Amino acid sequence: MKLSLFGVGDAGTRLVDKLLQAEVETGRNFTDGNVLAFNTAAEAFGETDTLPEERQILIGDTHSAVNQYVEPDADGPDTDTASATSRDHSPGVAGDPELGAEVADDELPEIRRALDLVDDTEVDAAMVVAGFGGGTGCGVGSVLLEELKSIYEIPVYVLGALPAADESDERAHTAARAVRTFVPLADAVLPVDNDAWARSTQPLTEQYDEINEMVATRMLSLFAAGESDPATVSEMRIDPADVMRTLAVGGLSSIGHASIEVDTSDEGLLARLMQLLGLAEETPDTQTDAATIKRLVRSALNSKLTLPCDIESTDRVLVILSGPPSDISRKGFETGRYLLEEETGTVEVLAGDEPLPNASEITATVLFSNVTDVPRIDELQERAVAYQREQDADTAVIDTATSIEGATAVAADASTAAPDDESDHPFEFHGTEEQQENGDAHGGDTVSPDADASDESTATDTPDGDATDGSAADTSADSDTATEDGDATTAAATSSDEHE
Numbered sequence: 184m185k186l187s188l189f190g191v192g193d194a195g196t197r198l199v200d201k202l203l204q205a206e207v208e209t210g211r212n213f214t215d216g217n218v219l220a221f222n223t224a225a226e227a228f229g230e231t232d233t234l235p236e237e238r239q240i241l242i243g244d245t246h247s248a249v250n251q252y253v254e255p256d257a258d259g260p261d262t263d264t265a266s267a268t269s270r271d272h273s274p275g276v277a278g279d280p281e282l283g284a285e286v287a288d289d290e291l292p293e294i295r296r297a298l299d300l301v302d303d304t305e306v307d308a309a310m311v312v313a314g315f316g317g318g319t320g321c322g323v324g325s326v327l328l329e330e331l332k333s334i335y336e337i338p339v340y341v342l343g344a345l346p347a348a349d350e351s352d353e354r355a356h357t358a359a360r361a362v363r364t365f366v367p368l369a370d371a372v373l374p375v376d377n378d379a380w381a382r383s384t385q386p387l388t389e390q391y392d393e394i395n396e397m398v399a400t401r402m403l404s405l406f407a408a409g410e411s412d413p414a415t416v417s418e419m420r421i422d423p424a425d426v427m428r429t430l431a432v433g434g435l436s437s438i439g440h441a442s443i444e445v446d447t448s449d450e451g452l453l454a455r456l457m458q459l460l461g462l463a464e465e466t467p468d469t470q471t472d473a474a475t476i477k478r479l480v481r482s483a484l485n486s487k488l489t490l491p492c493d494i495e496s497t498d499r500v501l502v503i504l505s506g507p508p509s510d511i512s513r514k515g516f517e518t519g520r521y522l523l524e525e526e527t528g529t530v531e532v533l534a535g536d537e538p539l540p541n542a543s544e545i546t547a548t549v550l551f552s553n554v555t556d557v558p559r560i561d562e563l564q565e566r567a568v569a570y571q572r573e574q575d576a577d578t579a580v581i582d583t584a585t586s587i588e589g590a591t592a593v594a595a596d597a598s599t600a601a602p603d604d605e606s607d608h609p610f611e612f613h614g615t616e617e618q619q620e621n622g623d624a625h626g627g628d629t630v631s632p633d634a635d636a637s638d639e640s641t642a643t644d645t646p647d648g649d650a651t652d653g654s655a656a657d658t659s660a661d662s663d664t665a666t667e668d669g670d671a672t673t674a675a676a677t678s679s680d681e682h683e
Contacts, residue, residue: 184213184408184409185217185306185307185410186307186309187214187219187302188203188219188310189221189309189311189312189327190219190220190221190222190313191220191221191313191327192221192222192275192317192320192323193222193224193226193314193319194314194317194344195220195222195311195319195324196220196222196227196228196231197227197230198312198342199234199312200231200232200233202214202312202399203218204232204399205396205399206403209403209407213403213406213407217302217303217305217306218301219297219300220238220240221242221294221327222319223242223244223276223286223323224249224250224275225241225244226274238300240293242286242290242323243276243286243290246285246289248276249275249276249286250277276319276322278354280321280322280325280361282318282322283324283326284325287323287325287326288326291326294327294330298330298331298334306337307427308337308339308340308427309331309338309339309340310339310340310341311327311328311331311340311343312341312342312343313342314344315358315362316350316355318357320361321358321360321361324361325365328341332368332369338427339369339370340370340371340372341365341371341372341373342375343365343372343373343375344375345358345375345490346563347381348378348562352567352573353570356567356570359563359566362560366433369433370431370433371431371432371433371436371553372435372436373437374560375489376489376559377394378559379487379488379489379491381394400440401440404503404548405438405550408503408505408548409422419516419534420535420536420538421503421535425501426501429550429552431499432499432553434552434553435557435560436550436552436553437490437550437554438548438551439484439486439551440483440546440549441485441486441546442479442544442545442546442547443475443544445545472510472512472514472515473515473518474518476515476545477522479519480523483502483547483548484526484549488551490554490557490559491558492551492554493554493557494527495526495527495528495556496554496557497527497551498552498553499529499533499553500523500527500529500531500532500549500551501532501533501534501549502519502523502532502533503534503535504536504546505542505546506537507538507540507541508536511536511538511545516536519547520532520534
């Protein structure tokens with residue numbers, strides 16, 4: 184499957200760079216160079232290794248409210264208060280999604296010129312990569328997403344990160360707004376929950392590169408399957424249409440991943456070759472292939488999902504087996520598919536393989552599409568509601584608007600109530616209407632407990648949720664204090680992403 188990638192913000196830029204690195208390392212060319220990265224601060228561009236310079240698009244550099252350089256603070260900001268105290272001194276839009284949307288609106292001609300560098304006729308789908316907790320990821324990302332949806336006839340997906348639980352309520356508020364924006368607009372949204380990946384024994388800032396790598400591995404195993412050597416014969420080759428059909432139901436999606444080593448000794452290879460040529464009978468070991476695949480698929484189900492969820496709430500499932508062709512059989516496929524039907528309760532289970540003759544392991548990648556039972560999303564919404572109520576109490580402003588006001592409508596002071604005019608704007612959150620149609624904010628059939636539509640809209644859709652941009656595994660990577668450049672996780676330090 185061919186994808187065009189659009190990084191947004193510091194974290195989105197870094198994650199796209201990591202995806203390109205993985206593309207080179209694995210020999211899976213799934214972008215054909217159709218990549219762009221948009222940012223309101225130039226710092227992250229200097230930390231990339233693979234992203235071509237001509238694909239790095241700086242926007243907002245002439246906007247009076249956008250900071251391009253910030254003197255580093257030797258002591259570093261506090262994680263919970265930085266976004267509120269140092270926003271005026273942070274690079275880029277400083278975590279303000281309203282400003283991010285305004286900048287994107289002003290820079291639409293420049294954005295459209297950059298989009299001409301991407302050949303959408305050569306790809307099967309497009310993907311916006313952004314942090315949900317930041318101003319550039321949430322603000323610019325929403326405008327870019329709507330622009331892509333208006334000009335492309337191919338599916339447009341979103342890959343993004345959720346802020347960690349110990350990050351500020353402000354960033355959680357922005358992330359909740361991002362979810363409410365992206366889910367109705369995108370063909371599918373694939374969030375990454377940093378809390379599921381981070382180890383408590385180590386600072387999150389030291390885990391960015393590792394988390395980015397894990398995300399890149401899963402994304403390539405899913406979307407780049409079959410791009411290494413299309414000529415290799417397979418049992419059931421995965422097709423781009425299989426991935427698109429699985430994601431066609433929309434909503435939130437999650438990915439599981441597991442692998443097992445295979446016998447790569449000369450003896451083992453010779454035995455498999457003779458069996459393939461019919462010169463030797465199958466041994467008991469090869470006859471247990473189906474049982475091995477079943478264990479592997481079960482391991483993928485029990486692995487750390489990119490978005491922890493109840494897999495029984497999924498609509499559709501896709502499993503991809505990658506590895507030596509001799510170790511992947513049709514019987515193994517059927518066994519793995521039957522297990523998935525049992526565990527998820529859905530009969531819409533697709534399967535395909537990616538033959539890798541020189542691989543030393545078999546990998547199972549499982550995609551769960553339109554999952555609706557996602558505790559992390561419910562938690563974000565609850566925090567957003569509580570945060571908005573606090574802000575309303577502090578400012579004596581009660582705003583029940585269901586959409587965020589962007590470039591043309593927002594007042595200069597983003598902390599004030601949204602104007603009455605909520606006419607067409609790309610930064611729309613589709614609050615009450617979408618909830619009535621789709622259920623809760625994650626596209627499911629249920630409604631979040633103890634929060635009516637107006638409460639959730641108030642909490643997630645009023646223009647003062649400005650936290651910074653993280654990325655699908657790097658939300659805090661966007662910060663001026665981030666210490667890693669391969670940070671794909673959503674930022675532990677609240678202010679680390681403030682310039683997003």
